[in-house]
Amino acid sequence: MPQLHKIAIIGCGNWGSAICRIVGENAVKFPDLFDKCVRMWVFEELVDGKKLSEIINNEHVNRKYLPDVKLPENVLAVPDLVESAKDATILIFAIPHQFVAKTCKTLSGKIREDAIGVSLIKGLSASPDGSARLISSEVRDLLNGKIEIAVLMGANLANEVAEDQFCEATIGTKNKKTGLLLKLLFDTGNFRTTVVGDLETVEVCGALKNVVACAVGFSDGLGYADTTKSALIRIGLVEMIRFIQYFFKSTHLRTFLESCGVADLITTCYGGRNRRCAAAMVYTGQSIEEVEKELLNGQKLQGPATAAQASEMIERANLLDEFPLFVAVHKVCKGQFKPEQMLDHIRSFPVETIDSMTFLPPP
Amino acid sequence: MPQLHKIAIIGCGNWGSAICRIVGENAVKFPDLFDKCVRMWVFEELVDGKKLSEIINNEHVNRKYLPDVKLPENVLAVPDLVESAKDATILIFAIPHQFVAKTCKTLSGKIREDAIGVSLIKGLSASPDGSARLISSEVRDLLNGKIEIAVLMGANLANEVAEDQFCEATIGTKNKKTGLLLKLLFDTGNFRTTVVGDLETVEVCGALKNVVACAVGFSDGLGYADTTKSALIRIGLVEMIRFIQYFFKSTHLRTFLESCGVADLITTCYGGRNRRCAAAMVYTGQSIEEVEKELLNGQKLQGPATAAQASEMIERANLLDEFPLFVAVHKVCKGQFKPEQMLDHIRSFPVETIDSMTFLPPP
Numbered sequence: 122m123p124q125l126h127k128i129a130i131i132g133c134g135n136w137g138s139a140i141c142r143i144v145g146e147n148a149v150k151f152p153d154l155f156d157k158c159v160r161m162w163v164f165e166e167l168v169d170g171k172k173l174s175e176i177i178n179n180e181h182v183n184r185k186y187l188p189d190v191k192l193p194e195n196v197l198a199v200p201d202l203v204e205s206a207k208d209a210t211i212l213i214f215a216i217p218h219q220f221v222a223k224t225c226k227t228l229s230g231k232i233r234e235d236a237i238g239v240s241l242i243k244g245l246s247a248s249p250d251g252s253a254r255l256i257s258s259e260v261r262d263l264l265n266g267k268i269e270i271a272v273l274m275g276a277n278l279a280n281e282v283a284e285d286q287f288c289e290a291t292i293g294t295k296n297k298k299t300g301l302l303l304k305l306l307f308d309t310g311n312f313r314t315t316v317v318g319d320l321e322t323v324e325v326c327g328a329l330k331n332v333v334a335c336a337v338g339f340s341d342g343l344g345y346a347d348t349t350k351s352a353l354i355r356i357g358l359v360e361m362i363r364f365i366q367y368f369f370k371s372t373h374l375r376t377f378l379e380s381c382g383v384a385d386l387i388t389t390c391y392g393g394r395n396r397r398c399a400a401a402m403v404y405t406g407q408s409i410e411e412v413e414k415e416l417l418n419g420q421k422l423q424g425p426a427t428a429a430q431a432s433e434m435i436e437r438a439n440l441l442d443e444f445p446l447f448v449a450v451h452k453v454c455k456g457q458f459k460p461e462q463m464l465d466h467i468r469s470f471p472v473e474t475i476d477s478m479t480f481l482p483p484p
Numbered sequence: 485m486p487q488l489h490k491i492a493i494i495g496c497g498n499w500g501s502a503i504c505r506i507v508g509e510n511a512v513k514f515p516d517l518f519d520k521c522v523r524m525w526v527f528e529e530l531v532d533g534k535k536l537s538e539i540i541n542n543e544h545v546n547r548k549y550l551p552d553v554k555l556p557e558n559v560l561a562v563p564d565l566v567e568s569a570k571d572a573t574i575l576i577f578a579i580p581h582q583f584v585a586k587t588c589k590t591l592s593g594k595i596r597e598d599a600i601g602v603s604l605i606k607g608l609s610a611s612p613d614g615s616a617r618l619i620s621s622e623v624r625d626l627l628n629g630k631i632e633i634a635v636l637m638g639a640n641l642a643n644e645v646a647e648d649q650f651c652e653a654t655i656g657t658k659n660k661k662t663g664l665l666l667k668l669l670f671d672t673g674n675f676r677t678t679v680v681g682d683l684e685t686v687e688v689c690g691a692l693k694n695v696v697a698c699a700v701g702f703s704d705g706l707g708y709a710d711t712t713k714s715a716l717i718r719i720g721l722v723e724m725i726r727f728i729q730y731f732f733k734s735t736h737l738r739t740f741l742e743s744c745g746v747a748d749l750i751t752t753c754y755g756g757r758n759r760r761c762a763a764a765m766v767y768t769g770q771s772i773e774e775v776e777k778e779l780l781n782g783q784k785l786q787g788p789a790t791a792a793q794a795s796e797m798i799e800r801a802n803l804l805d806e807f808p809l810f811v812a813v814h815k816v817c818k819g820q821f822k823p824e825q826m827l828d829h830i831r832s833f834p835v836e837t838i839d840s841m842t843f844l845p846p847p
Binding site for chain 1: 649678715717721722748831
């Protein structure tokens with residue numbers, strides 16, 4: 122009998138908890154493939170005087186981060202990070218980006234060398250030389266530099282996934298066999314996954330969408346039309362495609378039509394907090410830092426940070442003319458442009474089209 | 485000196501009136517290319533006791549269909565259809581689909597054989613044998629069977645275009661020279677156009693988007709999540725691509741990333757009346773005909789009609805399994821499915837992806 126895959130989820134926030142429901146149920150559904158026990162690393166804290174890990178293990182609910190749904194009984198909360206990941210062959214990372222370095226350094230040398238990592242972390246990382254790097258690559262490099270890594274992204278929100286709402290996700294992996302395995306681990310009737318080889322596009326879309334959402338937020342804040350909003354989403358999508366083509370080389374146009382692409386972009390540009398805070402910037406006249414303080418309790422928005430990083434790469438590559446929307450968003454966030462100047466800046470360049478781009482042929 | 489292009493706009497509803505502002509101003513802007521006088525056929529009617537054509541020619545406002553904006557003084561309202569189109573080298577059609585047959589038959593034999601037709605009409609036509617046909621082809625065939633035809637579509641609404649809101653449009657033409665000419669005629673700083681050769685996709689997207697908007701409306705009416713909405717938009721987009729591939733052969737994936745594709749789809753799925761009426765069907769429990777009567781004064785929605793026509797083609801081609809969303813929308817509109825069954829039907833097929841599709845290579 123072949124060895125069963127042992128699963129560990131690194132992180133127990135609301136996304137980690139939502140995904141543990143799916144993974145926990147699928148582990149039971151495929152007993153020939155997966156060890157039934159799914160371990161979840163829980164950063165220990167006290168909730169109503171009880172340890173969170175004990176609440177999860179006794180009551181099967183994450184009372185702090187996802188209080189309204191039952192977690193599967195085969196999910197075991199483990200407060201010790203190294204212990205949670207020990208022997209795991211599939212490590213699912215569902216932690217905020219700012220905890221990646223510390224978490225991975227603790228795990229380095231303590232995990233199986235043949236493990237598969239699955240990053241659910243959205244954002245854009247930076248190499249020591251300042252160039253962009255995938256967060257999934259950062260995870261791999263911090264762990265041991267050779268772990269196989271995949272990503273899962275898409276138009277899905279933890280609370281809606283936890284309610285079993287119909288939605289989709291995209292798995293990116295270079296390894297077809299891994300793709301089949303992860304589809305069995307993540308796919309359900311209401312959480313529908315597709316697998317693509319174009320990992321870079323899957324991951325980077327999840328970061329760049331927030332820049333586009335800021336542009337849409339400025340437009341909404343200024344009271345511009347609905348068709349202006351969809352023009353900005355489209356121009357932003359074309360800049361996302363162009364950015365990934367320039368800086369990550371291996372993109373396929375088809376990937377943008379998966380959940381990680383156009384669907385996640387739409388969700389974020391209509392409902393996300395980057396859009397909301399950007400709109401608030403316009404009608405309150407506050408800086409982005411003041412809006413973050415007031416609306417997000419000081420948490421940082423991802424859109425302005427990603428716009429800054431993308432703009433730096435764009436400027437260094439001498440490509441400012443190719444990315445008027447990204448550059449304008451950055452300048453508005455920095456207070457170098459008034460929000461009203463965003464459209465003037467975009468207008469001063471030819472209309473965005475992908476006609477002139479070249480793409481890899483279909484596989 | 486080369487002959488100047490004479491322009492006629494066939495139709496003076498709100499879209500014809502909005503576009504005459506753009507075309508009228510560009511005709512003045514490029515005096516070496518266009519005759520300054522732009523004729524607009526006006527279906528004569530009395531407004532406050534005055535003839536509409538006289539109001540337009542004296543007051544330069546279309547008091548009935550676009551009362552809040554000034555029309556250019558070089559736009560001449562002409563109540564006689566044949567007279568309006570006489571000698572025109574560019575004929576812009578901005579009439580509802582149901583008036584196409586009568587209008588074109590009246591013009592047949594009375595227009596220049598070398599004229600270029602530009603169809604702004606959205607919808608899907610039917611050949612005498614019941615198979616789908618482009619409305620632009622119908623226009624050409626009814627006129628003389630040989631006029632060169634182009635289309636202009638996209639995420640733009642007459643009232644927003646008339647307010648000079650920033651938005652986009654896509655011109656589809658098989659003739660590059662015509663594309664350059666039409667870009668000069670239609671493009672402005674706030675009405676940004678791109679030109680693609682893939683006329684079929686440009687036109688058919690404008691019809692199929694309304695089917696997807698119905699699916700989104702049912703989902704909204706049932707109170708489903710935001711991520712369900714974007715999943716349906718994405719699945720619908722994939723079915724649009726697949727449909728155009730099967731039935732019109734010549735599609736390019738890039739065209740779906742123009743304004744006529746993803747941008748118009750987004751606008752329609754968030755703001756359009758097909759979405760609104762489909763949602764109303766669900767929460768009132770009324771039939772589509774009852775909703776049309778109540779919310780649209782008896783006007784017909786395009787989504788249910790297009791869903792019926794598409795479903796017939798899909799069934800005849802034995803492709804029901806490839807279009808679960810289109811088929812489900814049709815069945816809900818016909819009362820054969822309850823709205824709640826739409827997702828069950830979609831769920832019973834593999835997740836929609838374009839991985840397996842083949843596309844024409846870039847030009």
